[in-house]
Amino acid sequence: MRPLLLLSCLLLPALTLSAQGDFDLDKTTSGTLGSTLSLQVHNAAANRLVLVAMSYTQGPSAIAPFDPADNRSFDVGLELASNWYVLGTDGAGALTIPTTLPLAVAFAGQALHWQCATFPGTTTVVDEISNAVVTQLGMPAVSTPLPNALLSPRAGATLCWDRTRNAGHGDFLLVNGATTERFAFRTLDSEAGPAMITPRALHASATLNDGRVLFAGGVDGTGAVTTACEIYDPVADTFTAVANLLGPRAGHAAATLPDGRVMVAGGTTNFTDLATAITGVLNSVEIYNPATNTWAAGPAIGGRRLLPSLTRLSTGRMLVAGGIEVTLLFGIPIAVTSTNKAQLYNPATNSWSNAANMPVGRAYHQDNQLTLADGRVLLSGGVLVPDLVNAANAASIANADLYNPTTNAWTATTMSRARTAQSVVQLANGLVIVCGGAEGLLSAPVTIDAVASLDPITNVWTDLAPLTAARAGHTAAVLPDGLLVLLGGSGDTSGEALHF
Secondary structure, X not given: OHHHHHHHHHOEXXXXXXXXXXXXXXXXXXXXXXXXXXXXXXXXXXXXXXXXXXXXXXXXXXXXXXXXXXXXXXXXXXXXXXXXXXXXXXXXXXXXXEEEOOOOHHHXXXXXXXXXXXXOOOOOOOOOEEOOEEEEOEOEOOEEEOOOOOOOOOOOOEEEEEOOOOOOOOXXXXXXXXXXXXXXXXXXXXXXXXXXXXXXXXXXXXXXXOOOEEEXXXXXXXXXXXXXXXXXXXXXXXXXXXXXXXXXXXXXXXXXXXXXXXXXXXXXOOOOOHHHHHHHEOOOEEEEEXXXXXXXXXXXXXXXXXXXXXXXXXXXXXXXXXXXXXXXXXXXXXXXXXXXXXXXXXXXXXXXXXXXXXXXXXXXXXXXXXXOOOOOEEEEOOEEOOOOOOHHHOEEEXXXXXXXXXXXXXXXXXXXXXXXXXXXXXXOOOOEEEEOOEEOEOOOOEEOOOEEEXXXXXXXXXXXXXXXXXXXXXXXXXXXXXXXXXXXXXXXXXXXXXXX
């Protein structure tokens, strides 16, 4: 133990990084203060001594001052070197590293850098070196800023999970506009990703059964509603153009059918502004077959819908709910409202039937719907357009309704704040966490920092501590270690994390 502490104290900062990732180091718990932080070594050599190094800074720290034969370095600093310690891998090359964290608010928001090394080597003291990881410490149910900002503001970004990159399986790509960036689970930072072929907004996306993500239609970089489609492949890390939609549409919804095809429904052919959008609202449906790279018309939904939600249910049927429903007479809108209507699509009969109506009308809720672990669907917040005359007074709502596909029934609940463009996730313990969003009129939204949880057993909402910053249109993801990260939002590059 003492020689290794001496080694850690002799290491000096270097200008080059070492080769990383000879074996894997990952986080299995999120770093909630008052609990145990656990790291896991895997794919290391069996029955070897392991130096566990941590610091508040990234490094690098060279090994050469101690061992001139070794030109590598650690990606950790030296200020905590006296706290480094030694453990050992088991016969499978695995090791669990537990650290008891104090319930002390002084440590909230602190980032810790970790790395492990096996020893001795054949020609050097240090043998193999793991990848580096960063843990974010935080108080329970309290938000703290992430250590790194995004490269660009990300509002309304599509999240594409990358389950192939690194052994952590927690990386994802954020896609909006023309650019993308990849968020790394292990280090809580991001790097530039591949560019989209067609810049787009107000598009629809759906994850295919093989993990690829389809992007369909939307408004392109010139402001025109497009038919262009492309697929992101996380294995190849590329976007590839695929067959165009049969017609242009934006503000539509998409979901993957059980057989792997993708359905898109509703939307509009023109999205210059709301006034022009409602003249081109669609009731049509298209279905994409990734096996043949073709689109085909599907049966129309029961009304022209802009910004509805489309959900694949646990029963295998599809639910289309809400949206701004437009009634046209000779091409002129005579009625406009956020509808409470819902319909069910049966793939076996290729037909729609009426579902139970939602308790209230809503639109613009596709991106913050959530299918719970028990199969129910939560639709929270959204926008209420009362009627054609008062369309300019469209406002966010606080209603949150749960649909049970087994009983075809809705349960109404109400949040303490009205919200649109909020994030909604379900934690491993079953709690639903809703963060941020915008309240007030759609024409003059007010971004909020409010956080609330829903207990899906009792259907009771509870307000939690606010975010570090108000945000709407942000991206939320629950990482493999249980950490909830919130990234970006309108004009925002910041990120924050919540521990539960």
